[in-house]
């Protein structure tokens with residue numbers, strides 16, 4: 206397909222409509238208010254006697270909605286976008302005969318919409334039904350949201366005087382082909398020490414910030430990158446600097462994602478620091494896939510690292526998998542699930558392959574796998590989790606996901622990761638340290654969130670760490686108006 210022409214008298218909404226077009230047609234070129242596409246969609250918005258009337262047509266089919274103006278600028282803006290997206294969705298659904306699993310939803314966190322329905326006073330079943338009615342979400346996806354929100358409601362919510370603490374280690378041993386994170390390869394390792402120095406300085410400043418704000422640490426998460434790409438002495442140094450924070454946290458997670466970075470010394474450093482949860486991420490049990498996606502380790506190495514961690518006393522090990530990896534079919538994915546079930550981790554995240562613009566897969570012009578096959582893989586993941594006694598507890602979606610599916614975290618009862626839930630639902634303050642880390646301050650009374658970002662370039666971060674400290678102090682110590 207050479208492209209789609211989208212004519213609209215509200216060009217500000219073209220990005221929203223483009224997201225819906227991608228649900229049906231993938232990454233087709235879009236011509237905004239320009240002829241030349243294989244076919245044209247026309248979106249027209251008009252105000253008539255207190256109503257916003259929106260029509261979308263492809264010439265043969267058309268869809269019209271009428272919404273009353275509420276007078277609340279924020280609500281009206283949301284409804285306006287929704288009307289445009291729904292119009293495009295209905296026309297393309299009819300034109301293509303495709304019904305996307307998440308209906309017209311394109312956002313990252315669909316649980317939010319279910320929570321919003323519950324906050325309106327609806328019971329769970331009615332709230333799910335409303336989600337299906339308004340957005341055409343499938344019964345299967347509405348049900349997983351129901352299960353997730355049910356599990357999340359059993360967890361203790363973050364309090365206003367608490368903050369999660371995040372430390373980013375943006376180094377990896379090699380770059381995975383699907384990766385879009387801002388991580389550097391360890392290479393000769395010359396940046397590791399100065400990076401750890403900068404991080405220790407930021408950690409010291411975070412301790413002062415906690416004292417000055419009265420915030421209490423809640424959940425700690427060290428991610429990246431791959432934290433265990435650091436040599437054991439640096440890992441120990443960073444965790445020792447953070448010890449006063451760790452002592453107060455209810456949960457301490459360190460991603461040990463790449464099995465080829467795990468050894469006894471590093472695991473001991475984590476145990477000595479009181480780490481309660483680690484991730485050992487296989488992604489797949491197939492060595493030929495691992496080689497294809499640039500992960501220079503084997504399934505046997507994953508198994509070794511997992512068993513070593515278990516023998517040394519880790520009692521919460523998480524494992525991540527990806528459905529839809531290049532060259533894999535349903536049988537291969539099922540084999541991976543069986544293999545993982547034999548290892549019996551306490552939690553598992555089933556990701557769906559997404560090809561982000563910044564990934565090597567995108568550079569190689571790799572195509573997303575067949576959507577129906579990936580949907581079956583995702584179903585197989587849910588069934589395997591059930592069989593292991595796990596329940597889904599968080600979910601998020603990304604752009605360019607195979608089959609328009611999602612990423613779901615599953616855990617045995619009592620093993621849901623608080624930090625993951627806090628992040629997905631945006632319910633906690635976050636003090637985030639390291640290159641590319643994003644701190645968040647919640648203003649629950651005013652219903653908004655302010656953020657402060659650390660620079661993502663590793664050298665810049667090292668050189669400008671004092672400035673990063675200052676950004677966080679301004680975020681958390683200054684009065685901010687709800688603007």
Ligand code: SF4
Nearest residue numbers: 377380381384386430
């Ligand atoms: S281990 Fe994770 S952060 Fe590192 S390259 Fe692979 S996907 Fe990216």
